Amino acid sequence: MAGIDYLERIPNNVNLAENRRLQRALEEWQPKFLEWWTDMGPVGFQAREVYLRTATSVDAQGWAQFGFVTMPEYRWGIFLAEPEPGRTIGFGDHKGRPAWQEIPGEHRGVLRRLIVTQGDTEPASVEQQRHLGRTCPSLYDLRNIFQVNVEEGRHLWAMVYLLDAYFGRDGREESEALLQRRSGDRDRPRILGAFNEKTPDWLSFFMFTYFTDRDGKYQLASLAESGFDPLSRTCRFMLTEEAHHMFVGETGIGRIVQRTCELMREHKTDDVRPHGGIDLPTLQRYLNFHFSVSVDLFGSEISTNAANFYTMGLKGRFEETKKTDDHRLKTATYPVAELDGERIVTREEPALPSLNERLRDDYVEDCARGVARWNQIIRKAGIDVELKLPHRAFHRAIGAFAEVRVSPDGRVLSEAEWDAKKHEWLPSEADAAYVGSLMQPVTERGKFANWIAPPARGINGQPTDFEYVRLA
Numbered sequence: 001m002a003g004i005d006y007l008e009r010i011p012n013n014v015n016l017a018e019n020r021r022l023q024r025a026l027e028e029w030q031p032k033f034l035e036w037w038t039d040m041g042p043v044g045f046q047a048r049e050v051y052l053r054t055a056t057s058v059d060a061q062g063w064a065q066f067g068f069v070t071m072p073e074y075r076w077g078i079f080l081a082e083p084e085p086g087r088t089i090g091f092g093d094h095k096g097r098p099a100w101q102e103i104p105g106e107h108r109g110v111l112r113r114l115i116v117t118q119g120d121t122e123p124a125s126v127e128q129q130r131h132l133g134r135t136c137p138s139l140y141d142l143r144n145i146f147q148v149n150v151e152e153g154r155h156l157w158a159m160v161y162l163l164d165a166y167f168g169r170d171g172r173e174e175s176e177a178l179l180q181r182r183s184g185d186r187d188r189p190r191i192l193g194a195f196n197e198k199t200p201d202w203l204s205f206f207m208f209t210y211f212t213d214r215d216g217k218y219q220l221a222s223l224a225e226s227g228f229d230p231l232s233r234t235c236r237f238m239l240t241e242e243a244h245h246m247f248v249g250e251t252g253i254g255r256i257v258q259r260t261c262e263l264m265r266e267h268k269t270d271d272v273r274p275h276g277g278i279d280l281p282t283l284q285r286y287l288n289f290h291f292s293v294s295v296d297l298f299g300s301e302i303s304t305n306a307a308n309f310y311t312m313g314l315k316g317r318f319e320e321t322k323k324t325d326d327h328r329l330k331t332a333t334y335p336v337a338e339l340d341g342e343r344i345v346t347r348e349e350p351a352l353p354s355l356n357e358r359l360r361d362d363y364v365e366d367c368a369r370g371v372a373r374w375n376q377i378i379r380k381a382g383i384d385v386e387l388k389l390p391h392r393a394f395h396r397a398i399g400a401f402a403e404v405r406v407s408p409d410g411r412v413l414s415e416a417e418w419d420a421k422k423h424e425w426l427p428s429e430a431d432a433a434y435v436g437s438l439m440q441p442v443t444e445r446g447k448f449a450n451w452i453a454p455p456a457r458g459i460n461g462q463p464t465d466f467e468y469v470r471l472a
């Protein structure tokens, strides 16, 4: 009986019903997942009905089913994008051979590490965001954060599926460990730095979903090129969901910018704090912070690991299959930003160890597009200010620039210069306290907090004043 319920509860397109061994592994893991969700998932609202999107299949009809559900009853499914018949490995030493349907034995350890590192970010972000429901700026936003949270939960399921299905006992141990690490915990932190930072307020949440979920997009896109076909198909489907997370970030920041501009015009001042808005310099400092911790996630500029992942056929470039070079890159070069004494210069480096930097370039270019759209909102309001991405060397903790102080416009600074200026460039405690003071919940239908404009439209064709979360 329990088995039947269990299978019905987990929508999937991986023939779960026919794989007894996998079923047993997931059956053992599922209650632990729910326990983690209860302990570390969203605080409050767990008994409330939320208007959520659930994937029940990967086709156009099934991938986005909307309806009211309480979060613990959410149907976290396991989906792989449809297989491409005859798919071959697209790059590296194995280029042209049939894509692996089982783990290539010689790459097992590396592949497991890649999957675990990706998997670890999924529950981490849920943990980081767990207190935000209590200070939501609207029911619309409350619904959106819960959508992001349940889908990060589903992404954890996706990685656990790969670990349980392909890595035997090691995989099951890793699946357990994914539920045991905790964001920001001194003894058992999450693997990557940005996922141990706090997400204390909604401004940080929107910045996180814009900048850090976008790192996720680029990592997933390069894993979607993997020669290990189940990983490729898993990541391809995850990317469809990731798009919504970045939408939440981009439109969230855009709506704050919009509201700030309205207050600036209405009160003829740049200082909108007395009017309960978030001033543009504060937005710029939050942007600087979240961009810099997110570019760190791409790793060192020169990395033998990155070269190996590529040569082994495990992790490709962004849009690998669309590129027209030899997909081996043994003799190619790539321009990499480097420190040369007091200056930052660009040098041609061997392409293979420069793959992190190349992916970072794709990411930075993508980030800039949203910033341009925010600036359009400011321009349309007739205000002569621009938000800017800081230089990639600004405020780094990883790679060639970790040891130096660099200004947002890319000048190498002395420690004294940095100390004198850093509060202009990064959120201060006073900024955090001010933003924190704005975080008063607004849960009345159709109402929005004063510091953020309503969205242009609602979710899934619903009006913006729809009851996205049923609180009564």
Ligand SMILES: [Fe+2]
Residues within 6 Å of the ligand: 122, 151, 152, 155, 216, 242
């Ligand atoms: Fe995710």
Ligand SMILES: [Fe+2]
Residues within 6 Å of the ligand: 152, 213, 216, 242, 245
């Ligand atoms: Fe995400």
